[in-house]
Amino acid sequence: MDRVTSEALAVAGGxxxxxxxxxxxxxxxxxLERYRPAVAEDDEQVLRYQTALRRSSARVGTIRLELTGLTLTPASVMLCASPSDDAIERFAExxxxxxxxxxxxxxxxxxxxxxxxxxxFTGPPDIPQTLVEWVAARRSLDLGASMHTCADLISWTFNGRHMVPATLGSAKLGGSTG
Structure with missing residues (x-):
């Protein structure tokens, strides 16, 4: 994902x-909620989210996603994934x-x-048509699979350049071996 992100960023603009x-x-x-610029780890809602994450994670095993290509939205370049089974849908439920x-x-x-x-995107891509063509050429692209053995509760903060995750909780998926 990092490599494809770098390639997409080079086409979209730095x-x-x-x-x-x-x-x-x-x-x-x-x-789970609208953006909050600061979220304390002992926040009451966060503690409830952590409990829900632990309980739901214990009920599903490893999640495998086939990485199938790229798509473009008005807000971003996306990597599309197809579930190998119903694990991610069950986890969401x-x-x-x-x-x-x-x-x-x-x-x-x-x-x-x-x-x-x-x-x-933080604004219009440098050369929109070039980005559209670049993504279209990668609409169907076998990028392998991703295996997920844990789930994280994340809050996002701005570091002056881009958004970065802050992990507020993590839970191993039940039945996962990794």
């Missing part, structure tokens, strides 16, 4: 955020169940695409 870089690459299973009322932000929302943002 002022955008390299969200798919090693330090920040991720697949979002659920967004379990997480919604365990969050209960704390899952209000995406209540009733079911993801119909799994993706990792590689580049978030």
């Amino acid at each position: 002022s955008h955020w390299p969200t798919g870089a090693v330090a920040s690459s991720h697949f979002t299973v659920r967004t 379990y997480l919604a169940e365990e969050l209960a009322g704390d899952g209000w932000f995406e209540a009733g929302f079911i993801r119909d695409i799994w993706y990792a943002n590689l580049v978030h």
Whole structure:
């Protein structure tokens, strides 16, 4: 993902955020709330989120995603993924169940695409048509698979250049060996 992120950033222009870089690459299973610039680890909501994460993670094993190509949105270049089985969908369901009322932000929302943002745009791409053509040429692209044996609770902060994750909790997926 880091390599493809670097390539996409070179085409889009260097002022955008390299969200798919090693330090920040991720697949979002659920967004829990609106952005908060500062989130304390002992925040009451965070403690409930951590409990829900641990409980839901214990109920599902390793998640495998086939990385199938790129797509373009008005906000980002995305890496598309296809689940190898129903583990990620079950995990999302379990997480919604365990969050209960704390899952209000995406209540009733079911993801119909799994993706990792590689580049978030901070403005228009340098040469939009070149980026469109570059992504189109990579729409179907076998990039292998990603194996996920844990899930993290993340908050995002701005480091002056781009968004960086701060881990507020982590849980091993039940049945995972790695």
